[in-house]
Amino acid sequence: MPVSVGVMASGRGTNLQAIIDAIAARSLDAAIKVVISDNPGAFAIGRAEKHGIKTAVVTKDQYPLNEDFEKKLISTLNASGVELVALAGFMRVLSPLFIRAFPMRIMNVHPSLLPAFTGLSVQKKALEYGVKFSGCTVHFVDEGVDTGPIIIQAVVKVMDDDTPETLAERILLEEHRIYPQAIQLFSEGRLEVKGRKVFVHGVARGTVDEPLSLENPLATIFNSSPSKKTRKTR
Numbered sequence: 377m378p379v380s381v382g383v384m385a386s387g388r389g390t391n392l393q394a395i396i397d398a399i400a401a402r403s404l405d406a407a408i409k410v411v412i413s414d415n416p417g418a419f420a421i422g423r424a425e426k427h428g429i430k431t432a433v434v435t436k437d438q439y440p441l442n443e444d445f446e447k448k449l450i451s452t453l454n455a456s457g458v459e460l461v462a463l464a465g466f467m468r469v470l471s472p473l474f475i476r477a478f479p480m481r482i483m484n485v486h487p488s489l490l491p492a493f494t495g496l497s498v499q500k501k502a503l504e505y506g507v508k509f510s511g512c513t514v515h516f517v518d519e520g521v522d523t524g525p526i527i528i529q530a531v532v533k534v535m536d537d538d539t540p541e542t543l544a545e546r547i548l549l550e551e552h553r554i555y556p557q558a559i560q561l562f563s564e565g566r567l568e569v570k571g572r573k574v575f576v577h578g579v580a581r582g583t584v585d586e587p588l589s590l591e592n593p594l595a596t597i598f599n600s601s602p603s604k605k606t607r608k609t610r
C-alpha cells in the first residue's frame with residue numbers, strides 16, 4: 377500500500393515537484409493526499425493543482441492564534457487520511473501541539489548538513505563560515521528547530537566562487553534526490569527511530585564502491601607545488 381502523504385509548502389515547491397515526479401516515475405510508492413500552504417500565492421499550490429492533487433490554503437490571517445492555525449492544519453491533514461507529513465519549504469516553526477499530533481511522522485528537508493547551520497539563510501551562513509562541504513538533510517521533526525533525528529544526508533562540495541545562490545542551486549538538486557528516497561524508506565517500513573538515531577533496515581552493505589571519506593580540495597593537491605600565497609603569509 378502506498379503511504380498517504382500530506383505535503384506542506386510555503387513557496388515555489390520544487391521539492392513537492394520532486395516528490396510528484398518520483399511517484400510518477402514509480403520510484404516512490406506514495407500518494408499525495410493533500411498539499412497545504414500557509415501562503416495563498418505559493419507556486420506549490422499551482423503545481424499540485426496541475427497534477428490533480430487536493431489543495432488547501434490555511435493562513436495566519438484566517439487564524440491569527442497559533443493554536444487555531446495549527447488545529448486547522450491538523451484537522452485538514454487528518455481529514456485527508458495522511459500518515460506522513462512532508463514539510464517541503466514550509467517556512468513556519470511548528471509548535472509541540474502540531475508535532476505531537478504526528479509523532480515521528482513529520483519529515484523535513486533542510487539545506488545544510490545538520491546540526492550545522494540551522495534556521496534561515498543557511499547557504500550564506502555556510503559560505504561565511506568557510507566550510508568546504510555543505511549539503512542537505514532529511515530528518516524527522518521533533519520539538520526543536522532543525523534538531524530531529526536524521527534520516528539521509530547528501531554532501532555538496534563548496535567552491536571558492538560560490539555565492540549563496542549557486543550553492544543553494546547545487547544543494548537543491550540533492551534535496552530532490554534524497555527527499556523522495558527518505559519517503560520511500562518510510563513507505564517500506566524500513567525506518568526505525570531509537571533516540572536520536574534513525575536505523576535504515578535492509579540496506580545491502582558492501583555493494584557500492586564508496587570511498588570511506590571525502591576531501592575538498594582533493595588529495596591530488598599534494599602532487600602539485602605548495603601555494604605561494606600560503607607560503608607568503610607564514
Ligand code: GAR
Nearest residue numbers: 387388389390391464465485486487
Ligand atoms: C529548500 O531548499 C528547503 O530545503 C528549504 O526551503 C527550500 C524550499 O524550496 N527549507 C528550509 O530552509 C526549511 N528550514 P522549494 O519550495 O523549491 O522546495
